[in-house]
Amino acid sequence: MAFDFLVPVEDKALAHCELLPPQSLGKNIFKHTHRDGLPVLANASFAIMGVNESRNAFEKKPEKLALVEIRIQLYKLMMGNWNVNIVDLGNVEEGETVEDTYFVVKEITAELLEEKVIPIIIGATQDITYPTYRAFDRIKDLINLVSIDSRFDFGADEELISSHSYMSKIITDKPNNLFNFSNIGYQSYFNAQEEIDLMERLFFDAYRLGEITSDITLAEPVLRNAHSVSLDMRAVKASEMGCPSHFSPNGFDGREICAISRYAGISENVAVFGIYEIENTPQSYQLVSQIIWYFMEGFNFRITERPSASNKDFTKFIVPTQTEELIFYKSLLTHRWWVEVPPFTSSHTKSNPPSLLPCTEQDYLDACDQIIPERWFKAYKKGLN
Numbered sequence: 001m002a003f004d005f006l007v008p009v010e011d012k013a014l015a016h017c018e019l020l021p022p023q024s025l026g027k028n029i030f031k032h033t034h035r036d037g038l039p040v041l042a043n044a045s046f047a048i049m050g051v052n053e054s055r056n057a058f059e060k061k062p063e064k065l066a067l068v069e070i071r072i073q074l075y076k077l078m079m080g081n082w083n084v085n086i087v088d089l090g091n092v093e094e095g096e097t098v099e100d101t102y103f104v105v106k107e108i109t110a111e112l113l114e115e116k117v118i119p120i121i122i123g124a125t126q127d128i129t130y131p132t133y134r135a136f137d138r139i140k141d142l143i144n145l146v147s148i149d150s151r152f153d154f155g156a157d158e159e160l161i162s163s164h165s166y167m168s169k170i171i172t173d174k175p176n177n178l179f180n181f182s183n184i185g186y187q188s189y190f191n192a193q194e195e196i197d198l199m200e201r202l203f204f205d206a207y208r209l210g211e212i213t214s215d216i217t218l219a220e221p222v223l224r225n226a227h228s229v230s231l232d233m234r235a236v237k238a239s240e241m242g243c244p245s246h247f248s249p250n251g252f253d254g255r256e257i258c259a260i261s262r263y264a265g266i267s268e269n270v271a272v273f274g275i276y277e278i279e280n281t282p283q284s285y286q287l288v289s290q291i292i293w294y295f296m297e298g299f300n301f302r303i304t305e306r307p308s309a310s311n312k313d314f315t316k317f318i319v320p321t322q323t324e325e326l327i328f329y330k331s332l333l334t335h336r337w338w339v340e341v342p343p344f345t346s347s348h349t350k351s352n353p354p355s356l357l358p359c360t361e362q363d364y365l366d367a368c369d370q371i372i373p374e375r376w377f378k379a380y381k382k383g384l385n
Helices: 011-017 067-076 098-114 126-138 166-172 193-201 209-214 216-224 254-266 282-299 361-368 374-382
Strands: 029-031 046-051 086-092 118-123 143-148 178-186 205-208 228-232 272-276 314-320 325-331 337-341 355-359
Touching: 011 067, 046 067, 046 098, 046 282, 067 282, 086 098, 098 118, 098 126, 118 126, 118 282, 126 143, 126 166, 126 228, 126 272, 143 254, 166 178, 178 209, 178 216, 178 374, 193 205, 205 209, 205 216, 209 216, 209 254, 216 254, 216 355, 228 254, 254 272, 254 282, 272 282, 314 361, 325 361, 337 361, 337 374, 355 374
Parallel strands: 029 086, 046 086, 046 118, 118 272, 143 178, 143 228, 178 205, 228 272
Antiparallel strands: 314 325, 325 337, 337 355
């Protein structure tokens, strides 16, 4: 059983817990310890898991990620007004091979998905996104993956999987369950034009850093449609991380990345949340712990909404354009927007009902001005169903 490979939470983190007030996260998380073993998953909302695998790092890591320091900072934070149970499963250490580590991460993540527990994965390198994606194989047919990253991470065709090329592996590996990939916060000078062209050809979504920082709410509908979220901490500016090497002077600041994390938590579809490429600095430990806190805070405000013309909690808008008639819905409860996307039909297939794509009020206003929203166009081209 893959859970047998989990290493208990470090004694240093447990010792720090003894000094914490009862309202702290540390006092309210059920932990994997040498004495008590693994916590029970029943009724848990989140399972925290460290992954200390870095052999496929693009820039080799001189030292292991200090997961214990992240835990100390996380445990210090106060519980929100949440109705959740949180477990800390401890860590997955390096297996004999990288593939062994991937297998263990995949199996544990799949088990948690089946139990309806959200894994919060703290990893040294972003290639761990690959086994978490493969964990959906027996859970869900089509996956929407969102990466918060300054790079697309396609890498070179001949390159083995690394923290800079895991997306190539996801796109080409069988079975291909990836329906949509979205990037939030890419920086053009880090991405070859061929990679940007590939995103366009595959009808994937990409949002430049400047777009998101000028209006952080643009990230919300992207994350609302995600099943798995992968956060590369190199999307955060170096000054926020307290580490100059391998990080850019440009990127999200602490407030922005926490807001994005909260949007991921609010999304009713997000089932896996991973934070990767973390550096060993005190500032980094604090920021990662606060990102996790905001994800859990967002989860507490999840609302399941199903727009339809017959639902009194929604207003339906029909917008005729020169080529299409677009149908929008606005929630009267959350003020969120959706747009209908008709499925592809052929003589060999039965017509499916339209799908609902999360969008923004600006998409509706653009449609009123006869501008087809780009997200609608890409979804239509992919045959969203």
